Amino acid sequence: MSQPVAVQTLVRRTHEDRVLAALRAHGPLSRSELSEAVSLSRATLHDIVGDLLRRGALTTVAPAGAGPRGRGRPATRLALDPSAGQALGVDFGHSRVCVAAANAAHEIVFSREVAYAPSTPWARRVEIALDLVDRTTAETGTTFGALQGVGVGLPGPVSSGVPDVGWQVREGLTLTAGGGARTTLVERTLADRFGTPVHVDNNTRMAALAEAIWGAGADHDGLLYARVSEGIGGGLVLQGRLLTGSSGLAGEVGHVTVAREGLECRCGKRGCLETLASVPAVVRAVAGLRPQVRSFDDVVALLDAGDAETLEVVSRAGTYVGRVLAAACTTADPAVVVVAGEITRAGDHVLRPLARAFRDEVLERHERRPDPRPTALGSDAGALGAIAAVFNRSPLLTGYPLLAGGTTS
Amino acid sequence: MSQPVAVQTLVRRTHEDRVLAALRAHGPLSRSELSEAVSLSRATLHDIVGDLLRRGALTTVAPAGAGPRGRGRPATRLALDPSAGQALGVDFGHSRVCVAAANAAHEIVFSREVAYAPSTPWARRVEIALDLVDRTTAETGTTFGALQGVGVGLPGPVSSGVPDVGWQVREGLTLTAGGGARTTLVERTLADRFGTPVHVDNNTRMAALAEAIWGAGADHDGLLYARVSEGIGGGLVLQGRLLTGSSGLAGEVGHVTVAREGLECRCGKRGCLETLASVPAVVRAVAGLRPQVRSFDDVVALLDAGDAETLEVVSRAGTYVGRVLAAACTTADPAVVVVAGEITRAGDHVLRPLARAFRDEVLERHERRPDPRPTALGSDAGALGAIAAVFNRSPLLTGYPLLAGGTTS
Numbered sequence: 001m002s003q004p005v006a007v008q009t010l011v012r013r014t015h016e017d018r019v020l021a022a023l024r025a026h027g028p029l030s031r032s033e034l035s036e037a038v039s040l041s042r043a044t045l046h047d048i049v050g051d052l053l054r055r056g057a058l059t060t061v062a063p064a065g066a067g068p069r070g071r072g073r074p075a076t077r078l079a080l081d082p083s084a085g086q087a088l089g090v091d092f093g094h095s096r097v098c099v100a101a102a103n104a105a106h107e108i109v110f111s112r113e114v115a116y117a118p119s120t121p122w123a124r125r126v127e128i129a130l131d132l133v134d135r136t137t138a139e140t141g142t143t144f145g146a147l148q149g150v151g152v153g154l155p156g157p158v159s160s161g162v163p164d165v166g167w168q169v170r171e172g173l174t175l176t177a178g179g180g181a182r183t184t185l186v187e188r189t190l191a192d193r194f195g196t197p198v199h200v201d202n203n204t205r206m207a208a209l210a211e212a213i214w215g216a217g218a219d220h221d222g223l224l225y226a227r228v229s230e231g232i233g234g235g236l237v238l239q240g241r242l243l244t245g246s247s248g249l250a251g252e253v254g255h256v257t258v259a260r261e262g263l264e265c266r267c268g269k270r271g272c273l274e275t276l277a278s279v280p281a282v283v284r285a286v287a288g289l290r291p292q293v294r295s296f297d298d299v300v301a302l303l304d305a306g307d308a309e310t311l312e313v314v315s316r317a318g319t320y321v322g323r324v325l326a327a328a329c330t331t332a333d334p335a336v337v338v339v340a341g342e343i344t345r346a347g348d349h350v351l352r353p354l355a356r357a358f359r360d361e362v363l364e365r366h367e368r369r370p371d372p373r374p375t376a377l378g379s380d381a382g383a384l385g386a387i388a389a390v391f392n393r394s395p396l397l398t399g400y401p402l403l404a405g406g407t408t409s
Numbered sequence: 410m411s412q413p414v415a416v417q418t419l420v421r422r423t424h425e426d427r428v429l430a431a432l433r434a435h436g437p438l439s440r441s442e443l444s445e446a447v448s449l450s451r452a453t454l455h456d457i458v459g460d461l462l463r464r465g466a467l468t469t470v471a472p473a474g475a476g477p478r479g480r481g482r483p484a485t486r487l488a489l490d491p492s493a494g495q496a497l498g499v500d501f502g503h504s505r506v507c508v509a510a511a512n513a514a515h516e517i518v519f520s521r522e523v524a525y526a527p528s529t530p531w532a533r534r535v536e537i538a539l540d541l542v543d544r545t546t547a548e549t550g551t552t553f554g555a556l557q558g559v560g561v562g563l564p565g566p567v568s569s570g571v572p573d574v575g576w577q578v579r580e581g582l583t584l585t586a587g588g589g590a591r592t593t594l595v596e597r598t599l600a601d602r603f604g605t606p607v608h609v610d611n612n613t614r615m616a617a618l619a620e621a622i623w624g625a626g627a628d629h630d631g632l633l634y635a636r637v638s639e640g641i642g643g644g645l646v647l648q649g650r651l652l653t654g655s656s657g658l659a660g661e662v663g664h665v666t667v668a669r670e671g672l673e674c675r676c677g678k679r680g681c682l683e684t685l686a687s688v689p690a691v692v693r694a695v696a697g698l699r700p701q702v703r704s705f706d707d708v709v710a711l712l713d714a715g716d717a718e719t720l721e722v723v724s725r726a727g728t729y730v731g732r733v734l735a736a737a738c739t740t741a742d743p744a745v746v747v748v749a750g751e752i753t754r755a756g757d758h759v760l761r762p763l764a765r766a767f768r769d770e771v772l773e774r775h776e777r778r779p780d781p782r783p784t785a786l787g788s789d790a791g792a793l794g795a796i797a798a799v800f801n802r803s804p805l806l807t808g809y810p811l812l813a814g815g816t817t818s
Contacts, residue, residue, distance in 0.1 A: 015448070039424070041450050221655040236741065238652055238659075245742025246630040246779070249772060250647075256736045257770040267772055327665045327733075328740045332645065333654025361666040363658060363676055370655070 013148075015040060015048050020057065020080065020104050028061050028077040049078060057084045057104055057146030080104040084146045085137070087390035088194070090129050091153040091203050091382030092186070094118050094230075097129045100383035101142055106391065110140045111380045122182045126189045149196045151386025152186055153203030199389050201244065205251055206385030207377070208235025209242040211338050213388050215376035222334030224370075226253050226325060228343035232274045236332055242389065254278070256324045273324045277317035279342045285313045296342060303349050311349055318350040322357030322372070329370060330363040340375040422557075424449060424457050429466065429489065429513050437470050437488040458487060466493045466513055466555025489513040493555045494546070496799035497603070499538050500562040500612050500791030501595070503527050503639075506538045509792035510551055515800065519549045520789045531591050535598045558605045560795030561595055562612030608798050610653065614660055615794030616786070617644025618651040620747050622797050624785035631743030633779075635662055635734060637752035641683045645741055651798065663687070665733045682733045686726035688751045694722045705751060712758050720758060727759040731766030731781070738779060739772040749784040 015038075022037040023029060029037060035045050052058045059081045085101040095118045100111035114132050116125060137144065183200055190198045208225035217223035217237060226234040232254025236243040243250040254274035255267050262271025275281055279296050287293040289309045290302060302310040325337055337358070343350055355372050362369060375381065424447075431446040432438060438446060444454050461467045468490045494510040504527045509520035523541050525534060546553065592609055599607045617634035626632035626646060635643040641663025645652040652659040663683035664676050671680025684690055688705050696702040698718045699711060711719040734746055746767070752759055764781050771778060786793065 039450065039453060040448060044448060234740075238647065239650055241648055241650075243647055243741065246744035247742055250740070250742035252739055252742070252772055255772040256739050257732070260770075269770065269772070323666070324736075327736050330658075330665050331643075331660065331662055331737045331740060332652065333656055333659035333661070335655035361669075361678065363661055363664040363678070 012048070015044060016052065019045070019048055019052065020086075023058070023078065023080050024105055028079040030075040030077050032075070034078060052146065053078075055084075055145040056081055056143050057086065081143075081146075082107065083109070083141055083143060085109055085142045085144045086146055086148045087387040088133065088144070088147060088150045089153075089206075089383040089386030089388075089390070090133075090150065090190070091206060091380070091386060092125055092129070092155070093203065093382070094155060097125060097132065098380050098383040099129055099133050099136065100380055100387060101133075101137075102387045102391075104146065108384070108387075109142050110136050111383060112136050113379065113383075122185050123189075126186055130189075130193060144194065147194055147196050149390035150190050150194055150198045151206065151389040152190065152198060152200045153206035153382040153386050154183065154186065154200060155203055199386075201242070201386075201389060202233065202235070202248070202251075203382040203385075204233035205235035205242055205244070206383075206389060207340070207375075207381040208251065208338075208385065209237055209388045209392070210381045210385035211340075211375060211377055212237035212242075212336075214384060215381070216338045216373055217336045220335035222332070223336045223338060224253075224325065224328055224332065224334045225251070225338045225340065226321065227341040228254075228277060228321060228339065229279055229341035232278050232321075232341075234328075236328075236334065238332060238334065241392065242385075253324050253328055256327070258320050258324065273320055277320045277343070282314060282317050282343070285317075286310050289313070296345065300345055303346055314346050314349045315353040317343070318346075318352070318354035319357040321350075322354040322359075323361055325354075325372060326358045326361035329358075330361075335370055337370045337372040338375055339372050340381075344374055421457070424453060425461065425557075428454070428457055428461065429495075432467070432487065432489050433514055437486040439484040439486050441484070443487060461555060462487075464554040465490055465552050466495065490552075490555070491516070492518070492550050492552060494518055494551045494553045495555055495557045496796045497542065497553070497556060497559045498562075498615075498792040498795030498797075498799070499542075499559065499599070500615060500789070500795060501534055501538070501564070502612065502791070503564060506534060506541065507789050507792040508538055508541050508545065509789055509796060510542075510546075511796045511800075513555065517793070517796075518551050519545050520792060521545050522788065522792075531594050532598075535595055539598075539602060553603065556603055556605050558799035559599050559603055559607045560615065560798040561599065561607060561609045562615035562791040562795050563592065563595065563609060564612055608795075610651070610795075610798060611642065611644070611657070611660075612791040612794075613642035614644035614651055614653070615792075615798060616749070616784075616790040617660065617747075617794065618646055618797045618801070619790045619794035620749075620784060620786055621646035621651075621745075623793060624790070625747045625782055626745045629744035631741070632745045632747060633662075633734065633737055633741065633743045634660070634747045634749065635730065636750040637663075637686060637730060637748065638688055638750035641687050641730075641750075643737075645737075645743065647741060647743065650801065651794075662733050662737055665736070667729050667733065682729055686729045686752070691723060691726050691752070694726075695719050698722070705754065709754055712755055723755050723758045724762040726752070727755075727761070727763035728766040730759075731763040731768075732770055734763075734781060735767045735770035738767075739770075744779055746779045746781045747784055748781050749790075753783055 018038045022034060026037060035042060058078050060076045061079045062076065082103050082105060084103055086104040087102045089100045091098045096113050096115045098113035101109045103109050112132055114128060116128055187198045187200055204227045208223060211217050211225055212223040223237045226232065234251040234253040236251050255269065255272045257269060257271050258273050258276055259271035263275040264270055265272035265275045283293065283296055283299055286299050293299060299310060303314060329337060339354065358372055427447045431443060435446060444451060467487050469485045470488045471485065491512050491514060493512055495513040496511045498509045500507045505522050505524045507522035510518045512518050521541055523537060525537055596607045596609055613636045617632060620626050620634055621632040632646045635641065643660040643662040645660050664678065664681045666678060666680050667682045667685055668680035672684040673679055674681035674684045692702060692705055692708055695708050702708060708719060712723060738746060748763065767781055
């Protein structure tokens, strides 16, 4: 979390989470049913429920199928309010921001995005995001009185668990200027605005989390996600939790060394996967053979035209990615491997050699080999993942099976 | 857990865990203090405490510094019983079994080992282990009335999360005959004997968990453990939890492909790290140059004598291990990397080139590069890890920072 939370507050949040989880699991409950379901003392429960009602997270529902009766009137029941936003997710990309919100029933209430120029400063990006949230909440009638937290995806290496002081972002790895200052700016602005914890993480990892819960990894134990675009990033969701890593760099499969004598990488090493298989690396390699090539569109056009040398370059890139993912899977043993990003526009030209290399080098797992597959989500994957990160940071949910799907072993 | 546990039982265990955790954290408490600390209803707490007292997990202590007084006698307080074994760990190796127990205060009550022949059948190994437990409990006055679970480390691929039916152990990877049947035998015999859940996992992973909690990884966020001996195994402890993997094979760094055109490995692939850097692989390579070499002792003797070609072989093995660990660290971002096993008898001859290759290929993490280091524990690491696995499977503890040290991000 972005700021220290007193133990008292944490305990209270845990109690709130138990109440919300019970109502999510059972549907509307009377106060005495709820008391039994959550094993909280009556006094504690009374406080928690009163507060949740006041903040709009809960509503009361009339007894099913019964108007007021003379005597023995069934108790009013408590239920989650479907219009109460409980988690807000914001995914800042290079040229657009996507915002999404979920209610306490873990249903997505809205998901919207708006473009900005890649040069837009971070303060302005945050303003644009807040504007979009305001407009969308007004349109959809969403309330944020019971907001539990805000999740934020940012490009590049970030971890809200790592303090900004002393957090040295390597220039090469920071895809946008700002580094720690950027994280702090976003965290503080959103924390001030919503008065909740703000959880910031790399947006590729956020997308991995969403993919694990709602996408290709749903109902599977563990997911390795690789996004091959301008750079190569990734994320691991293992045993029901998104892996951040000790320095906020878990999942950086793009910086596994593939060619020891290769090109220098922006991370400072040589021959990283990214120097050989990212979209710019592929464009560069094809342009070396076909000087008219300027962009990945041109590469895709050559692939469609059946150009043998271009096919060879793209195939080799896929092979490198497949090898690195095979090593990562042999180490971490996820059930599912997802390949996302712009490179997938090359379709089978890249995915077939990738899968072949992967199969050759992964430790075979008794009928459960996790063949690489494409992403199952759209462009709001990062924002959805940011929402999931909020829910999954709740002390009660942490370590338990993910919200929907995602089993722990 | 080895067998399905009814939800009711699970809830009860959670309550028990909360009571024990509160007493562990606060020391002796009166019933009313305890009730406040755990937020359980009086009736529920009364049941739980009564049962824990009856089973010997708790004792009552007289009010501090006060005999019975005429009136206003301070309440009797509840405390953990230091002689009550709460978790039993059993580590079956190729030629010895180690048993250890911890009480509810998470203190190690005993740790003993006894040798057997490598050919000893599994049923007999379990008998030997149970004998050792009986003798040791008698000598130390340990009781098992409040035993929470038994953790078991076995060589080879095992996962108690994966049912034995349909669990096809690849012959090549199974270091001992038996496979699934072996796991079932051990699980059932121990479950029958102790009447608790039995948690079985690979013993290298168990050692990794112990190393993360009590050894080189204590107070660090995440540990990668590699054991280079007869084979090469490993384990990952990430975000406070031991990674099992979707098919019970997490941490198998020995089967990352290093040389695509290399020797066939017992896992069915070619050129795995194990074919190049395990102790037998090193002995074989040195014997190819120095026909008098029969064992790793001979290799170590040649290293001590400064034999250049032997130094070269051992250095190359270290380099391969360093590369694979660098790729694993770039992917999983643990704070600490531990290299254990027989290979470490070669000392700096293997560890220096290993560290050099690691440094060259790991993604650098702003002043926190996890340089490989030796193990900090002795031969009971596996049994201690099995104990930790029992504690860490408790619903309350799961997902929280590990017992002692081990921070989550």
